[in-house]
Amino acid sequence: MKIALIGYGKMGKAIEAIATAKGHEIIHRIDVNSPHLLEKEHLQQADVAIEFTTPETAYDNILKCFEANVPVVCGTTGWLDKLPDIKARCLEKHQAFLYASNFSIGVNIFFEINKRLAELMASQTQYDVRMEEIHHTQKKDAPSGTAITLAEQILERQYKKTRWVNKERCKPEELSIVSKRIDPAPGTHIVTYASDIDDITITHTAHSREGFAAGAVVAAAWLNGKKGIFTMKDVLNL
Known part of the structure; x- marks a missing residue:
């Protein structure tokens, strides 16, 4: 080819x-x-x-x-x-x-896990969902495209969330995405469902490009x- x-x-x-x-x-x-x-x-x-x-x-x-x-x-x-x-x-x-x-094949499998978890958590109103993504300092956009994909998958299934925002402090109807730029991180994406009793977290971490x-x-x-x-x-x- x-x-x-x-x-x-x-x-x-x-x-x-x-x-x-x-x-x-x-x-x-x-x-x-x-x-x-x-x-x-x-x-x-x-x-x-x-x-x-x-x-x-x-x-x-x-x-x-x-x-x-x-x-x-x-x-x-x-x-x-x-x-x-x-x-x-x-x-x-x-x-x-x-x-x-x-x-990444791993990330695309992670997308499927994210969608399924969002479906399971849709009725569990005691949990609030938030996201974090970490990339190298040369990354030109924030949040990352991968983070936006994850967020949109969640928004399609978490009806109490209406939009994502790229900040930590947000309104109850907003999905927080915190973007960090730290070298030499190729890319880490974290989705957390948090309640007073426990947290559920899924993470994908890339080790290289x-x-x-x-x-x-x-x-x-x-x-x-x-x-x-x-x-x-x-x-x-x-």
Whole structure:
């Protein structure tokens, strides 16, 4: 599989190491120093693109992949106000798009556990739910995309909570997400249901970027040759 890496920071380099170890070929490494590689004639040389850049550039990068008829896997967070438009354009142009706030296989299993726990706790009104996420200081968005996914899963099932807020002190109807930036943490997400009697806590802790990178490569191989809009649930058959 020929891969165009859009974004060649720490995550891009981790993806490159895993992809090449699996026998895939990185044909383009695109960053701020090589914007010309985003032109159609270059992108068309790839079987699939993997996009990890910034909230400011992700939307345009994805559209360029659509124009080049190249399936795109996107892991950039912080731009999701434009996701409905991207999905509509993907279907309109008969392209392939896979977005995940986190490509780690462990995190995607954690998502399923989070949803089930939220369902079980919906009727247990003596518990209040809160969240915490910890990442390295270079993380550009807060809360993390993974934390937002977890929070939205809870809001869909915890009817006394109406919205999430990125602060510790909040109203009873708000779901608190506390964001901490501490080096060298790759990512920790904690969901706690607390009562006067006891607490129930689920935690996912990443030890390195390898889990995210490996999942992105698996997703890219899975997306190659497909058309439509997908998530990691489709990849992992969850």
